[in-house]
Amino acid sequence: MTLPALGWQGLVVLATFGISLLIATYCTYAERVIAAFLQDRVGPDRAGPFGLLQPLADAVKLFTKEEFFPAGANRALFVFGPCLAMITALMSSAVIPFGNFLKFGDTEIHLQGIEINVGMLYVFGIVSLGVYGIMIGGWASNNKFSLLGAIRAASQNISYELAMGLALIAVLMMSGTLSLREITLQQTHVGGGWHIGDIFTWNVFKQPLGFVIFIVCAFAETNRTPFDLPECETELIGGYHTEYSSMKMGLYLFAEYVNVFVATAVMSVLYFGGFNYPFQYEFLDFLTNKTSLSADWAHNIFVLMGVVAMFAKIFTGIFFFMWVRWTLPRFRYDQLMRLGWTILIPLAIFNILLTGGLITFGVIQ
Amino acid sequence: MESLSKRAKVLEKKPMTLAERAYLPAIFQGLSITMQHFFRAATKKQVTIRYPEETRPFSPVFRGLHVLKRDEAGRERCTACGLCAVACPAEAITMVAGERKKGEENLYREEKYAVSYEINMLRCIFCGLCEEACPKAAVYLQADKMAPPRFERDEFIYGKDRLVEPVTPDNRSKRGIQLTPEQADKLRASMA
Amino acid sequence: MSPLFLFLSFVALLSALGVVLAKNPVHSVLFLILTFFTLSGHYLLLNAQFLAAVNIIVYAGAIMVLFLFVIMFLNLNEETEPHKPALAKFAAAIAGGSLLLILVAALRNVSPAGYDPASFDSQIGMVDRLGMVLFRDYALPFELASILLLAAMVGSVMLGKRETGERNF
């Protein structure tokens, strides 16, 4: 890789970082508007047109709130907790392929922070670290409720990681690679021909059971309702962030939205074809042959449409997360554990067997 | 046990069917219900009233902020008899009585009048008993005004400056309700 | 020796010492997690991406979470720390010292193989290579280990199943 290309890649990483933050910011707004609409209300509409400046107002509010340290708290870890939650949330977005590569003469810019051939394991590893932020913050608060929230988060995340990993193995068996980029590229017909769209090459149609398991686990891993037991206002006041105020609290809330963003991004890469979109090769064909664009620009427009498709999938996913949150009540903790261990894990193992069988008999590749 | 009212509904706990145990159908049902509400809120008129710009209409029997009335000639009606203060269950009214001087006949209707008259709006429960008690038809609770929120407690003690209604007929009220322009014109004619 | 290697080793040693010397058990666990991270860094330097990722997932992501979990439940802190008798300290020093001795003795004669840029294979340590080795040369031990883990998982699921009879909650 030449140095300019490396520079471009650095810019892509920065852009990914910024976009994650921006999306997380507007998730706080979207969550309230969606919640309001689902409940026949209006939602925030005072700050700016349609309340679009609401996140800004919230940030100002959070920054100017009192910084509070509970008595007997472990100060260093109390600050470290939310930072860690934020860092781990942001780290995983670096390997997600938001698009194929742009071409400018000889320079190719991959619209993906870093391409590593164990991308999926990387995401999985970072996600499994995310719980430390919650645990450390909850423990350092020196509060029973925070501690209970932290402990709930730990056991919940470990339990659901297992089922999630097993669901992912089935995808791996079909794709034969851990690289997120290659998994995306496999979910399309290569070459011409008129198809009913590329939709049916998406993994979700080959792995419906695995997808259901994955999405349930994604809810649990991001601590979203119906699995938001670590915060659970009715039982634990605020769970692990009971004692937090000001921007430290903001970081926790923010990290949750970044996690949701990453979870939906991973979901669209693994199951919904990532940056592939229906009729994409016909579109490319049209651009190169029927318009006066140069080959490079035809390719670039084709790729940028892919980025749009990717973000459309991500936003749909985020909307689904919020829709579920404002529909379903919270599970009880024993129900959560039973669902994870006695239903999802056996189902995931069954799914692996099924996938293995289907691959052996050549039904799917 | 035999139910006493014989109206108790006996609920049978059947074992759940497979669809019920799978939980997913119920989830989708719930999701579709919330989605219907989403579109209803996004398309039809919402029930929310955007308060400072829009207000709900008051009930015609609403009892709001007090007003001390003037008569047709613009004189204060209150004679500081203290009946309203006695009637008040919340002990919200205090007053100081004074004697009318020569030359003040166009200000006060009776020979004795209230030099100061205060109602503490934090104590008041807006029961309207003061209005019932007044023999001079001097105090009324307006049907269209409320005591607005304020930052300081002493701002809730309303003195005569804020209680006595203005002299101009356009701002006068009848039985606590703002006069319509026709009524105001009639009053102006009778005062002249 | 690259500066990155030196830095990683320095942090690894420092945090490993922190594990032993920290008064607060929670701090010890956090130092241990940091140690695992530096180890993963070493794996990456050795071009073993898969091992690095799995080390993070399994050790830092799962096992250490359980460690932290248990330690938080125990509510250990400086006041409740039991007084250790001098004999125990002495025995621990002897045991640790002899382990160090053995390690030093074993590693004394090792000469690093170095690498030859001409014959260096950049794919070594990648997932597919690792898979080839595991499933060709070590298929039997690998499958046995996987059956062991599967049995453990089935066991935990069985424990989680509700027993027939009276419910206690």
Ligand code: SF4
């Ligand atoms: S409305 Fe009732 S409480 Fe208020 S001042 Fe009159 S009598 Fe007292």
Ligand code: SF4
């Ligand atoms: S308002 Fe009526 S009841 Fe009260 S002091 Fe005046 S005249 Fe008497």
